[in-house]
Amino acid sequence: MWMRCGDLLTDKANDQLAVADTQLTTFFAGRDFGEDILGSLESDVQIVGKVPNFADVLPQPTIKLPAFAMEFRMKNPKETQPELRRVFQAFVGFLTITGSMNGQPQLDLGMEKEGEAQLVTATFVPKHDQRESREAPIQFNFSPTLAFSGERVVLSSSTLLARELLGLDSSVKGQDGNASHSNTVANLDATTLQKILLINKPQLVANNMLEKGHSKEAAEGEISLLLDLVGFCRQASLNLDVNDTQLTFAARIDVNLPKELDHE
Numbered sequence: 001m002w003m004r005c006g007d008l009l010t011d012k013a014n015d016q017l018a019v020a021d022t023q024l025t026t027f028f029a030g031r032d033f034g035e036d037i038l039g040s041l042e043s044d045v046q047i048v049g050k051v052p053n054f055a056d057v058l059p060q061p062t063i064k065l066p067a068f069a070m071e072f073r074m075k076n077p078k079e080t081q082p083e084l085r086r087v088f089q090a091f092v093g094f095l096t097i098t099g100s101m102n103g104q105p106q107l108d109l110g111m112e113k114e115g116e117a118q119l120v121t122a123t124f125v126p127k128h129d130q131r132e133s134r135e136a137p138i139q140f141n142f143s144p145t146l147a148f149s150g151e152r153v154v155l156s157s158s159t160l161l162a163r164e165l166l167g168l169d170s171s172v173k174g175q176d177g178n179a180s181h182s183n184t185v186a187n188l189d190a191t192t193l194q195k196i197l198l199i200n201k202p203q204l205v206a207n208n209m210l211e212k213g214h215s216k217e218a219a220e221g222e223i224s225l226l227l228d229l230v231g232f233c234r235q236a237s238l239n240l241d242v243n244d245t246q247l248t249f250a251a252r253i254d255v256n257l258p259k260e261l262d263h264e
Contacts, residue, residue, distance in 0.1 A: 002017075002033070002034045002038055003034045003035070005017050021033055021034065024037075027087070027090075027091075028083075028087055029086075029087075031083070040074060040075055040076065040079070040080045040083075041072045041073065041074060041075065041080075041153075042072065042073040042074075042075060042151075044072070044073060045070060045071065045072055046070070046071040047068070047069070047070050047071075048068065048069045048070075048071070048161070048165065049066045049067070049068045049192075050066060050067045050068075050158075050161055050164075050192070051066060051067075051192050051195045051196055051199075052064050052065065052066060052067055052141065052158075052196075052199070053160070058131065058132050058133070058134070059126050059130050059131060059132065059133040059134070059136035059140055060133070060134045060135075060136060060140070061135075061136045061137065061138050061139070061140040061141050062134075062135045062136065062137075062138070062203065063138050063141075063200055063203050064141060064196070064199045064200055065138070065141040065196075066192075066196050067141075067156070067157050067158035067160070067161040068156070068157050068158075068161075069154055069155065069156035069157065069158070069161050069162060069165055070154070070155050070156075071152060071153070071154045071155075071165055072152075072153050072154075072155075073151045073152055073153070074151050074152075074153055077148070077150065077151055080153075081118075081148050081153070084146060084153060085120055085146065085148075088120055088144075088146040088155075089109060089120065092107050092109050092122045092144065093109075095107055095122075104137075104139065105124040105125060105126065105127075105137065105139050105140070106124070106125045107122045107123065107124060107125070107144075108122065108123050108124075108125050109121070109122055110122070110123065112159075114168055115149075116149055116150060117147065117148065117149040117166050117168060118147070118148045118149075119145055119146070119147040119148075119159065119162060119163070119166075120145065120146045120147075121143060121144075121145045121159045122143065122144045122145070123143045123159070124139050124140055124142065124143070126140070141157070142157050142158065143157075143158055143159045143160075144156070144157060145157075145158065145159040145161075145162040146162075147162040147163070147165070147166055149166045149167075152166065154166060183240045183241060183242040184238070184239070184240040185237070185238070185239050185240075186237065186238040186239075187235065187236075187237045188235065188236045188237070189235055190230055190231070190233040190234055190235060190236065191231075191234065191235075193230055194227060194230045194231050197226070197227055197230060198227060201223060201227070204223045204226075205219045205220050205223050206219075208222055208223060231256065232255055232256055233253060233254070233255055233256070234254040234255055234256050235253075235254045236251075236252070236253045236254075237251070237252045238250070238251050239251075239252075
């Protein structure tokens with residue numbers, strides 16, 4: 001799609017992608033982003049999101065965001081892995097320099113190796129008076145990580161999620177555990193979304209009071225209603241299946257019915 005964007009998108013979008021392609025080529029040390037970078041990966045991609053766990057983590061950010069990751073497979077790991085590792089390290093260095101210029105927390109680069117798995121990690125360094133804080137800046141949701149295991153490569157917002165996807169911590173399964181022959185599959189666990197909103201309920205109430213001028217009671221009532229509406233949905237899934245003769249799109253929404261209706 002990237003290589004054939006001229007036939008798929010508008011002229012304005014193509015102009016913007018041309019600029020992006022030039023910048024990405026520079027960022028990847030002269031290697032063409034479409035042919036050399038995307039071309040070094042298989043067509044499969046898995047995108048995962050998960051509720052954050054800050055139970056034993058300090059400092060904790062005031063606003064807690066879900067962890068997310070993308071997983072790919074490399075066609076030639078021996079050639080692609082060192083290149084991606086160097087680019088990730090350069091990107092962390094760039095973020096550290098620009099963050100320093102703007103008074104933002106600095107990133108500390110690290111390496112982990114466990115069996116055939118290798119992780120390049122980056123963690124934000126708190127100021128001395130923030131090490132035990134439970135109201136840290138939003139950046140402390142993230143510990144950007146690039147992880148490798150065999151042909152698999154994971155780019156994650158969280159070191160913990162990257163470890164789980166590689167099977168180093170058993171919680172989230174990678175592609176091997178969720179094989180599918182569909183072209184595109186999307187699953188949303190509404191319970192997970194509700195948990196994320198519930199974690200941030202105090203901030204949602206405060207924002208509601210500031211933006212709408214509501215009293216605390218009214219704001220709490222409105223946010224509670226939102227949580228109830230989200231809780232009404234159990235799971236949503238989308239499936240796009242493509243073969244030589246047809247394209248099939250299926251959507252499904254599972255809801256949580258009240259007990260009296262569920263029995264009926």
